[in-house]
Amino acid sequence: MIEVSNVTKAFGRGKHRAVVLDGIDFTVRAGEIFAVVGPSGAGKSTLAQCINLLERPTSGSVIVNGEELTHLSDRKLRVARRRIGTVFQASSVLQRRTAAENIALPLEYLGVTSAEVKRRVGELLDRVGLSDRAGHYPFQLSGGQRQRVGIARALALRPSVLLSDEATSGLDPQTTSSMVALLRELRDDLDLAIVFITHEMDTVLQVADSAARLEHGRITESGRLADLLIDQSSALGAELRPRHRDAAAQAGDDVWNLTYDSPNVPADWITRISADLGVPVALLGAAVQLVDGVSVGSATIGVPAHASATLPDLLTRYGLSAGTSPSTRELAAVG
Ligand SMILES: Nc1ncnc2c1ncn2[C@@H]1O[C@H](COP(=O)(O)OP(=O)(O)OP(=O)(O)O)[C@@H](O)[C@H]1O
Ligand SMILES: [Mg+2]
Structure with a gap:
């Protein structure tokens, strides 16, 4: 479970100060997919970076399974961040490493033994349906397969939260559907809390249990997807229908x-x-x-x-x- 509470992020100082996130609150429970939608520049990626603490929020707290991450020392934060796996848009896999070697990276950083790395990577490849692509380099993989590598790598350290920033954006509809199916499977099998950031409304409809709209750094509306869709007064519901x-x-x-x-x-x-x-x-x-x-x-x-x-x-x-x-x-x- 992840609880984001009153998170604010400002860049710059004095007259150059820009508030990009302003009092963001939401909770995503284990086994739930929470979609964040919003126009370009709304602050979605900044929110992603504040959630996994690549950026420290200016104020507010990010709590994963009861532990508040924002005030941890760098050393403790490095450990705590393992609980959050992140997948970005297509390009994030390393071109000079095979699928298996990409997935092995986080385990190698941790100093896991090579036998253990091999076992775990095999398991992860299987999990995302890429067992027969272990030795392929990214250029030998389709866009959807590269994203599966990214997901497997994000899962390597057994996180309880999976954060996806435009991970399905730009994929064709069929590939998107199979990625969505994978995410829902992971949600259920691994009981993940998934934060799914996108600007694609169609995908939200396929994947999310609940959704929020981010605009100018604020959440303007949020709720269970089923409620939003039925509610005729909901602007987000209207966009999603x-x-x-x-x-x-x-x-x-x-x-x-x-x-x-x-x-x-x-x-x-x-x-x-x-x-x-x-x-x-x-x-x-x-x-x-x-x-x-x-x-x-x-x-x-x-x-x-x-x-x-x-x-x-x-x-x-x-x-x-x-x-x-x-x-x-x-x-x-x-x-
Ligand atoms: N390091 C930074 N310094 C200053 N301003 C920043 C920084 N990072 C982001 N911003 C600003 O914050 C705002 C939100 O950017 P962000 O990338 O979070 O938007 P987004 O919702 O992810 O957009 P997109 O849909 O295009 O990916 C933008 O106006 C951007 O210029
Ligand atoms: Mg973005």
Whole structure:
């Protein structure tokens, strides 16, 4: 478990002082993947460096499994930092070392015997699905395989926290999905607390149990992913929900974006709403996702504008919720 509490980071002094992180608070439990999203320059990488203490926070505390790291001496910090494994973007593996030699690095620094290194590296290669690539150099590996090497190396010292800063960014969707599957497997098998930093919303939806949005050094919103997705007032939820194309709607239809907790809504809700309204309702897009054991539904429907007024009551009756108002104008532009 990692507890980040009131962490602030400022660079520079006097009139050059810039506050990059301002009062960051969050907790990630063992077995949880916590995503941090936010625009470029928000402070995400600075946060990563403050979490693994490559940078000391200006104030606040970082507590891993009950031990506060920010005030440790350099020597004690070196030991304590083993509890946090870090994976960065693609380039962090050493080009002149094989996959196995890259993974062995942290163990060699610790002075682990070569027999033990060999055994542990074999185990780690197996763990990330690279047993048949042990002797390959990074240039002989795919982007996804290089990231697996990075993950195996981060796990070498058996950390309880895994920190990933844009580790899947720039990978193709299929490779990203397999990395996501690996991270979820590691979360469950090793009971890791994973802090997953990214600017890719699609990936968050696939990987995270909970998420926070970082903007100008502050967390503007955070929560369980399932809650964020269902909550129509959540800006982060809106960003995370898969978008449905509304171009297929008839001109003059109102377009409504709906969310629902799937098991609690009748499967034929759209037919029922059509019947109750006495007009056809067009299903423009829908998706149901299993998030944290909760089936979260999202749908976009088109309803003739004259029937829109009675829709909110029907939605409530069937357990669906909608944004405050439908978007007719947006649609007019589509034609
Ligand atoms: N060592 C430093 N000295 C001064 N300013 C810094 C330093 N490191 C980062 N910053 C500033 O902190 C801000 C946040 O940078 P950071 O790299 O944390 O953003 P980010 O959210 O990771 O962005 P990206 O999505 O582009 O990776 C930027 O304005 C950056 O210029
Ligand atoms: Mg960054």
